[in-house]
Amino acid sequence: MTRRIVLLDGSADGLLDRLRAVRAAGDVPLVGDERWPAAQWSQVRALAAAGQMPKEAAWATLTSGSSGTPRIVLRTAASWEDSFAAVSAILAPEGAVAEQRILLPAPPASSLTLFSLAHALAGGPRPVLPGTAEAADATAFHGTPQALRSILDARSHSQLRVALVGGSHLDQRLRAEATARGIRVAAYYGAAELSFVALDEGEGPRAFPGADLEVRDGAVWVRSPFTALGYLGEPGPLRTDGGWASVGDLASYDAGVLTVRGRADDAILTASATVIPEEVETGLRELPGIADAAVFGLPTDGIGALVAALVELDPGAPSPSAHELRTMAASRFATAHQPRVWFTGTLPRTASGKPARAEALRRALAGEGAWRV
Known part of the structure; x- marks a missing residue:
């Protein structure tokens, strides 16, 4: 059979x-x-x-x-x-x-x-x-x-x-x-x-x-x-x-x-640094006003990629401004690990509920949604 x-x-x-x-x-x-x-x-x-x-x-x-x-x-x-x-x-x-x-x-x-x-x-x-x-x-x-x-x-x-x-x-x-x-x-x-x-x-x-x-x-x-x-x-x-x-x-x-x-093949190579997305995501989730986050590399000529973050804001807390996001990140992360490009919106997820970084990157490159800050 x-x-x-x-x-x-x-x-x-x-x-x-x-x-x-x-x-x-x-x-x-x-x-x-x-x-x-x-x-x-x-x-x-x-x-x-x-x-x-x-x-x-x-x-x-x-x-x-x-x-x-x-x-x-x-x-x-x-x-x-x-x-x-x-x-x-x-x-x-x-x-x-x-x-x-x-x-x-x-x-x-x-x-x-x-x-x-x-x-x-x-x-x-x-x-x-x-x-x-x-x-x-x-x-x-x-x-x-x-x-x-x-x-x-x-x-x-x-x-x-x-x-x-x-x-x-x-x-x-x-x-x-x-x-x-x-x-x-x-x-x-x-x-x-x-x-x-x-x-x-x-x-x-x-x-x-x-x-x-x-x-x-x-x-x-x-x-x-x-x-x-x-x-x-x-x-x-x-x-x-x-x-x-x-x-x-x-x-x-x-x-x-x-x-x-985190997964080695998810690492972001930015200038001379290697950034593991999970480490940055964990830190972002600990910041006030952020419910969840997906971190990914945004391809950029000359340096490889910029660290980018799509953050899902906590509806039960005051929403941080773009300046506040950057200030909080600067106090939380080493320079190379600070997101340089920020997006806000609902996170795309895999079937099990994990943040889907590839889909977040696709949306960013396609310019979908008015969620850039």
């Missing part, structure tokens, strides 16, 4: 049953995003049909990170199943994980939501998708910091007691606010290709249970049973060395604590 990737729409209706049926037939499910235009659906279908699928493949996810071309990541069933026990212990330390109702705000096309759906098929928490009748009764959460922020701001989901947060950096103010509202927060660093790498329950990111970490030439490498098989079609950033794997994220690892700086 020829196995194939089955592309499913991400509608909540019967999604678990559809995933179960595809797996039972021996095929590999890949979930799309209902918000995609027709051209993107066609592109993904062509991508799914183009490559040779290894016999061990059981799940497929689509990833583009914060920039670059979408890729299909293939993984075995065990590469997720082997982490279910550790995730269950995080979500339900007393062992009643099946009684949890887990809110999944990111669309099922994102790998973090699809992971939780796979966990549910194996006896994990019952998934609840936004907009459904059960959403208000969620007791657990798995999503990005941005989605957790939205829940806290809306003062909704009063039964929420634990949040598993991934996809981008979780700032300490957000953790403290969630904790003050009775929500236990476990943040993790990972990647679609690596799954869980490090876990931070309040004392800094340490190796996720079952994973070994080391930093080589400034990049984090992980040895664990959670790594994906690789890509269908075009290669991506995943590199392997024996049992070790890396996607090139820059990091330091001291006294058992991992500090991730």
Whole structure:
């Protein structure tokens, strides 16, 4: 029998049953995003049909990170199943994980939501998708910091007691606010290709249970049973060395604590300096009046690129002026890391909710919107 990737729409209706049926037939499910235009659906279908699928493949996810071309990541069933026990212990330390109702705000096309759906098929928490009748009764959460922020701001989901947060950096103010509202927060660093790498329950990111970490030439490498098989079609950033794997994220690892700086191939080369966007984004989110930020390089003759920032302003706070943005940045960052070009507006995001830097750059180059300051 020829196995194939089955592309499913991400509608909540019967999604678990559809995933179960595809797996039972021996095929590999890949979930799309209902918000995609027709051209993107066609592109993904062509991508799914183009490559040779290894016999061990059981799940497929689509990833583009914060920039670059979408890729299909293939993984075995065990590469997720082997982490279910550790995730269950995080979500339900007393062992009643099946009684949890887990809110999944990111669309099922994102790998973090699809992971939780796979966990549910194996006896994990019952998934609840936004907009459904059960959403208000969620007791657990798995999503990005941005989605957790939205829940806290809306003062909704009063039964929420634990949040598993991934996809981008979780700032300490957000953790403290969630904790003050009775929500236990476990943040993790990972990647679609690596799954869980490090876990931070309040004392800094340490190796996720079952994973070994080391930093080589400034990049984090992980040895664990959670790594994906690789890509269908075009290669991506995943590199392997024996049992070790890396996607090139820059990091330091001291006294058992991992500090991730960002993806090396996202670095901005400006004059004689190298700027990591995630570091600047983290600092911008800490400034008053800024809810979120995407930092990218704006190509400029002679110096390579100017550091540019698209900032999403906090609707609940006074909006800083262009002069105030520049003044705050000058007091927060070294000269080379200060954004030289500023935009304000709503951040474009990836399927999982991370800032989409490539789309922010495209909009800037196209002059879309009146959001330059």
